[in-house]
Amino acid sequence: xxxxxxxxxxxxxxxxxxxxxLSRIIGLVRDMVLAHMSGTSTDMDAYxxxxxxxxxLNHLIAGGFLSITFIPLFQKHLANNDTPRAWRTFSNLxxxxxxxxxxxxxxxIFFTREVISVLASFSPASxxxxxxxxxxxxxINHTSRLTRIVLPAQIFFYWGSFLMAAQYxxxxxxxxxxxxxxxxxxxxxxxxxxxxxCGIDGFAYGVLxxxxxxxxxxxxxxxxxxxxxxxFVFDLKDKDLHRYVLLSLxxxxxxSMTFSNEFFFRVFGLFLEPGAVSSLNFALRIMMILVGVxxxxxASASYPxxxxxxxxxxxxxxxxxxxxxxxxxxxxxxPLSAFMIACAPHIVSVLFLRGKFSSASVDSTxxxxxxxxxxAFGFSASAIVVRNWYALQNTIFPMIISxxxxxxxxxxxxxxxxxxxxxxxxxxxxxxxxxxxxxIYYIWCSKHDNISGMKHVFxxxxxxxxxxxxxxxxxxxxxxxxxxxxxxxxxxxxxxxxTLCIAALPAGAIAYGLMKLWxxxxxxxxxxxxxxxxxxxxxAAVSAP
Numbered sequence: 001x002x003x004x005x006x007x008x009x010x011x012x013x014x015x016x017x018x019x020x021x022l023s024r025i026i027g028l029v030r031d032m033v034l035a036h037m038s039g040t041s042t043d044m045d046a047y048x049x050x051x052x053x054x055x056x057l058n059h060l061i062a063g064g065f066l067s068i069t070f071i072p073l074f075q076k077h078l079a080n081n082d083t084p085r086a087w088r089t090f091s092n093l094x095x096x097x098x099x100x101x102x103x104x105x106x107x108x109i110f111f112t113r114e115v116i117s118v119l120a121s122f123s124p125a126s127x128x129x130x131x132x133x134x135x136x137x138x139x140i141n142h143t144s145r146l147t148r149i150v151l152p153a154q155i156f157f158y159w160g161s162f163l164m165a166a167q168y169x170x171x172x173x174x175x176x177x178x179x180x181x182x183x184x185x186x187x188x189x190x191x192x193x194x195x196x197x198c199g200i201d202g203f204a205y206g207v208l209x210x211x212x213x214x215x216x217x218x219x220x221x222x223x224x225x226x227x228x229x230x231x232f233v234f235d236l237k238d239k240d241l242h243r244y245v246l247l248s249l250x251x252x253x254x255x256s257m258t259f260s261n262e263f264f265f266r267v268f269g270l271f272l273e274p275g276a277v278s279s280l281n282f283a284l285r286i287m288m289i290l291v292g293v294x295x296x297x298x299a300s301a302s303y304p305x306x307x308x309x310x311x312x313x314x315x316x317x318x319x320x321x322x323x324x325x326x327x328x329x330x331x332x333x334x335p336l337s338a339f340m341i342a343c344a345p346h347i348v349s350v351l352f353l354r355g356k357f358s359s360a361s362v363d364s365t366x367x368x369x370x371x372x373x374x375x376a377f378g379f380s381a382s383a384i385v386v387r388n389w390y391a392l393q394n395t396i397f398p399m400i401i402s403x404x405x406x407x408x409x410x411x412x413x414x415x416x417x418x419x420x421x422x423x424x425x426x427x428x429x430x431x432x433x434x435x436x437x438x439x440i441y442y443i444w445c446s447k448h449d450n451i452s453g454m455k456h457v458f459x460x461x462x463x464x465x466x467x468x469x470x471x472x473x474x475x476x477x478x479x480x481x482x483x484x485x486x487x488x489x490x491x492x493x494x495x496x497x498x499t500l501c502i503a504a505l506p507a508g509a510i511a512y513g514l515m516k517l518w519x520x521x522x523x524x525x526x527x528x529x530x531x532x533x534x535x536x537x538x539x540a541a542v543s544a545p
Contacts (some may be wrong), residue, residue, distance in 0.1 A: 036355030040275035050146035160215025186210020283368035295380025375430025483528030
């Protein structure tokens with residue numbers, strides 16, 4: 001691998017990492033604006049529920065996985081110096097998909113109210129949301145109107161996926177990296193400038209505007225600059241079209257953990273009290289920031305090394321690296337999750353307690369956040385292990401496991417949602433995340449002779465979990481102490497920030513001290529991995545706790 005290639009990969013990694021980080025920040029700002037203007041109201045419930053049908057449609061058309069399946073087809077023709085064929089495939093897939101997507105959008109727009117009504121009708125008559133939200137004609141009408149506003153955005157996402165994939169195939173990353181930023185800024189702008197005219201509908205129009213600008217308008221000129229040759233070809237017999245459909249089927253048929261979390265909290269939240277869907281939405285967004293910044297970073301940093309080891313069939317080294325990354329994720333993410341569980345009300349208050357997001361909104365959102373944080377490590381660890389299968393170019397098996405796990409979780413969502421409400425939905429999601437990790441990791445270790453490594457990992461995770469419980473209990477006690485001693489501080493935001501700082505430092509010191517006492521040494525290795533040290537160094541660093 002020459003220096004130019006290495007520099008290209010490094011530059012791409014920097015651009016995409018910066019994009020993900022900025023999109024998380026802007027996404028948090030978006031949620032803060034939403035919370036300020038709408039709180040956890042039935043209007044906000046309707047806005048969140050309005051994404052049910054669009055996200056399902058996006059999943060069925062494989063929009064979220066388009067780059068994975070299209071780029072190899074496109075690059076194959078470029079590598080064979082058959083550029084006209086590459087752009088013909090590009091044009092044909094866009095044209096055929098646009099017709100399919102357009103027809104699906106038209107059907108969904110026409111039957112939106114009926115679909116929302118059917119989903120709401122599953123709400124038990126005894127549930128709090130049955131009369132207040134689920135079967136309310138006003139709520140159904142509002143959700144249907146918002147859904148119809150958001151649905152056309154899917155066509156821009158579809159076009160944008162091809163435009164961005166073409167740029168990725170040409171090693172161009174900057175303009176595609178702007179897509180999520182423009183999308184979130186569009187939502188924020190729509191809410192700020194249109195809210196006084198049309199209420200929460202302004203944010204829905206912002207979704208449409210953001211998707212158009214981020215997914216299409218800024219992407220098209222960049223692809224034209226690359227030499228795009230678009231034609232009005234519509235060939236249903238094209239081999240590349242058939243290949244694309246076959247490659248996409250496992251993703252369409254499968255239910256990923258991310259999709260199920262996003263979909264199920266909206267569906268089962270409709271059965272609960274007013275504001276439940278909003279609370280679950282805000283709680284999940286906060287948890288995903290934790291996972292994205294402190295969990296998935298480890299998975300992304302290690303994947304190039306895992307892929308290299310997989311290509312050379314070095315399964316022993318691959319197992320050692322995977323085990324080490326899971327352990328490093330555990331020593332960082334479990335104590336952070338425990339802290340967020342202990343201080344959930346203060347975190348939610350600092351982020352959202354203003355405008356229409358009241359103390360009652362905090363009281364309903366904080367328990368859901370605490371329950372979601374239980375599964376943060378499971379979500380991240382699952383993402384680490386599943387990359388082993390992807391490194392072996394096996395996408396079908398992980399999708400089968402994920403689909404079975406998600407399907408088995410439906411009764412759990414139903415029972416926990418009915419018995420303990422909002423917290424039950426969050427707990428169900430966390431239990432499913434952890435179950436998927438344990439299942440897919442056990443199967444991997446069984447197939448690749450790593451049972452001893454698995455036992456070592458589970459032993460370390462158990463120890464770190466116990467340490468995290470102790471540090472989390474200390475954080476909770478300190479937070480409660482601050483609540484009773486800082487009554488005189490009138491500014492609630494300042495009071496909560498001080499509480500978090502006072503609780504964090506001793507809790508962190510306790511966690512670090514207990515890990516040192518228990519000879520758990522993974523902090524330096526975690527930092528090394530994030531700095532992209534060599535895989536052999538990471539593998540050699542594995543030691544017993």
